[in-house]
Amino acid sequence: EVQLVESGGGLVKPAGSLRLSCAASGFTFSNAWMSWVRQAPGKGLEWVGRIRSKTDGGTIDYAAPVKGRFTISRDDSKNTFYLQMNSLRTEDTAVYYCTLDRLNDVDPQFRDWGQGTLVTVSS
Amino acid sequence: DIVMTQSPDSLVVSLGERATINCKSSQSVLRGTANRDYLGWYQKKPGQPPKLLIYWASTRASGVPDRFSGSGSGTDFTLTISSLQAEDVGVYYCQHYHSVPRAFGQGTKVEIK
Numbered sequence: 001e002v003q004l005v006e007s008g009g010g011l012v013k014p015a016g017s018l019r020l021s022c023a024a025s026g027f028t029f030s031n032a033w034m035s036w037v038r039q040a041p042g043k044g045l046e047w048v049g050r051i052r053s054k055t056d057g058g059t060i061d062y063a064a065p066v067k068g069r070f071t072i073s074r075d076d077s078k079n080t081f082y083l084q085m086n087s088l089r090t091e092d093t094a095v096y097y098c099t100l101d102r103l104n105d106v107d108p109q110f111r112d113w114g115q116g117t118l119v120t121v122s123s
Numbered sequence: 124d125i126v127m128t129q130s131p132d133s134l135v136v137s138l139g140e141r142a143t144i145n146c147k148s149s150q151s152v153l154r155g156t157a158n159r160d161y162l163g164w165y166q167k168k169p170g171q172p173p174k175l176l177i178y179w180a181s182t183r184a185s186g187v188p189d190r191f192s193g194s195g196s197g198t199d200f201t202l203t204i205s206s207l208q209a210e211d212v213g214v215y216y217c218q219h220y221h222s223v224p225r226a227f228g229q230g231t232k233v234e235i236k
Contacts, residue, residue, distance in 0.1 A: 035225065037173075044230040045165070045173060045216050050223060061223040097172055101220070108184060109220050110163055113172035 002026040002112040004098050009117030012088055016121070020083040022098030022114055029079040030054065035101040035110070036072065036083050038094035038119075046094075050101050051081065066092075088121045095119075125150045125219050129228035137236045142204040144231045146217035151197045152180075154221060161221035164193055164202045167230070168213045176215075177202065209235060 008020040022034070033056065036048040049062040051072045060072050071084040081098055095116040102109045126149040136142045152161045160180035165173040175184045177193035180200055190205045204211055212235055217228040 039167075044214075045167065045218070045227040047218075047225040047227065050225065063224050099173075101225075105157070108163070108175060108178035108182070109161075110165075110173075110218065111175045111178070111184060113174075116172055 002100065004100065004112060004114035006096065006098050006114040006117040009096065009119045011120045011122065013123050014088060014090060014121055016088050017084070017086045018088065018119060020085070020096055020098075020117060020119070022081040022083075024079045024081065024098075024100075027100070027103060030076040031103060032100055033102040034072075034074065034081045035099050037097045037099055037113075038092075039097070039116075040091070040094040043094075048083070048096070085119070088119075090121050093119060093121045124224055125152065125221060125226055127217055127219060127226050127228040129215075129217060129231050131231060132229065133232040133234070135234045135236045136204075136207045138209065139206050142207050142211070142233055144202045144215050144217075144233075146195075146200040146202070146228050148198045148200075148219055152219040152221040153197050160196050160200070161219055162193075162195075162200055163218050163220065164191075165216045165218065166211075166213050167216060173216065204233075207233070207235070 003025045005023045033052045035050040049072045052059045069087045073082045097116045098114045100112040128147045130145045162180040164177040167173045181193045214230045
């Protein structure tokens with residue numbers, strides 16, 4: 001059974017930093033492409049960014065609103081995926097979800113999601 | 124970038140009636156090599172993560188009731204709930220995963236009349 005567990009959320013002041021983690025189990029993490037998705041209060045779902053598997057090049061892509069401020073990384077030895085958030089703004093307040101973007105050509109993409117972790121940016 | 128647009132923004136349907144949600148992409152999300160549309164549908168309820176309902180535009184995810192169906196190809200897609208149940212209340216999103224940035228539609232809120 002796939003499990004994705006986010007941690008690291010909390011209250012942070014504008015311009016501050018926070019690092020989210022997503023611990024994965026139940027699948028071959030090193031083969032997986034992983035994405036972060038967020039939902040601000042009262043708003044829709046917003047894709048934040050994705051990291052490919054190292055065997056697929058390890059490419060990292062970001063949504064425009066977070067590019068240059070957020071950094072996605074992974075540690076395959078720990079089956080963990082990260083989102084380093086710097087220069088945080090009030091509009092980054094959201095529940096952040098990690099999700100299994102792609103595992104292979106057979107399994108559905110975005111089938112598995114963590115429960116989410118709340119990030120609140122406020123003074 | 125591919126932009127996803129859903130219609131309507133909200134829907135009020137009687138129990139047992141059909142609900143239809145449309146999703147349009149600004150470019151085709153069909154990949155010829157795989158002959159698949161890289162399009163998913165999700166149900167979102169407060170306090171819960173998104174739940175995948177449909178993938179490859181028309182394949183029902185495991186455990187999803189057969190009253191949910193997806194159709195369409197290229198740029199125009201539809202999610203149909205054939206007989207709305209009380210537990211189907213929520214917000215529904217389409218999303219493409221054809222390329223980056225992956226993008227969601229703005230969501231369609233489904234309520235019971």
